[in-house]
Amino acid sequence: MKSSRVPSGMDRRHFLAASGGGLLAAAVPAASDAVGFITGKPAGTTAGGPATSPSRTNTPDTSPKRKIPIGVFDPVYKNLSMDAMLDKVSALGLEAMEIGTGGYPEAHHCPLDELVKDVSKAKAWQKKFEDRGIHVATLSCHGNPIHPDPKHAANDRETFRKTVLLAERLDVKVIVGFSGCPGASQSDTQPNWITYRWPPEYAEMQDWQWKEKVVPYWKEAAKFAREHGIRKLAFEMHPNFVVYNPRTLLKLREAVGEEIGANCDLSHLFWQGCDPVEVIHFLGKQGAIYHAHMKDTAFYPDNVNKYGVLNFAFETADLRLASETFRAVGYGHGAELWKSIIKAYMDIGYQGILSIENEDPILAGEVGVERAAYVLKNVRNELLAT
Secondary structure (H helix, E strand, C coil): CCCCCCCCCCCHHHHHHHHHHCCCCCCCCHHHCCCHHHCCCCCCEECCEECCCCCCCCCCCCCCCCCCCEEEEHHHHCCCCHHHHHHHHHHCCCCEEEEEEEECCCCCCCCHHHHHHCHHHHHHHHHHHHCCCCEEEEEEEECCCCCCCHHHHHHHHHHHHHHHHHHHHHCCCEEEECCCCCCCCCCCCCCCCCCCCCCHHHHHHHHHHHHHHHHHHHHHHHHHHHHCCCCEEEEECCCCCCCCCHHHHHHHHHHHCCCEEEECCCHHHHCCCCCHHHHHHHHHCCCCEEEEEECEEEECHHHHHHHCCCCEECCHHHHHHCCEEEECCCCCCCHHHHHHHHHHHHHCCCCCCEEECCCCCCCCCHHHHHHHHHHHHHHHHHHHHC
């Protein structure tokens, strides 16, 4: 088996020039060979030639650029102890981490109850990161606190409450999560994600969700966070939750307050047709980006043409018929586009971190983190050198 490492001898300029700004895609199981994008072709190409990407004007920029820290979201290391994880992250030269406290990604390295109860244990926990030069930048509790199942909702609300208390104790300024999704009526037992307001009963249900469930809960939750010094709640714009694009994010922000902002995970916006640089500038001008997940999306044009974009795959066994899937940074879109994305974050004065979240079914686990870190470091260095 060939090494998963990217050759260390490739310099920044060769990296950005390779394959028209793309990276070589990873080898894929034979079952996926029918899918053009995953047969070893560089990111940013298709079987018929280069894929179109938003064109960027390279205008001179003499303003100072912030060296945005590169970090990683810890669930990718769920099978490692905390010390083993920190050794891995330190060896990669990463500067920050996003740590899960519960919810869907669970809490693999953060004993939330214990750290909330005991200040000395909390400080000792934080010091383990600091001793390796790693900053705990955000705490994440991706749950559904407005789930129609009362038990589910109560558990996620309590996780959020404790996460706020821990963030206050550790002086962590950003909490990352989901907006959640309620049912469509008081009698529902499962969430109902409504994105299309016709026939008219769907508009009525969506209005009920926002008026009766979404806004009341988040007004209360934002008030609690504010009272404990937390003024940045970063919502991942994610399908199956009421905040799933910039418009719904701003709708909630307008209803609740400026505590509500974005975890700008572009992997969920690529397939919705959003221009990533435009999104960053649009939300950045409003001071509404509090966190940024680093994750890519690859499109398989033949399947997009036949099935549309609502045809996502999460496992390699499903890729043959998929329209898109998550990839490590640089393996869905080329490095040149990611350079434009990181530049946009620099341009808006983004104060958070670039948090690698690897859900690539091909470059799974630590390999995807290593590849994404390589791309991001090269892109960042290229920008800082200009």
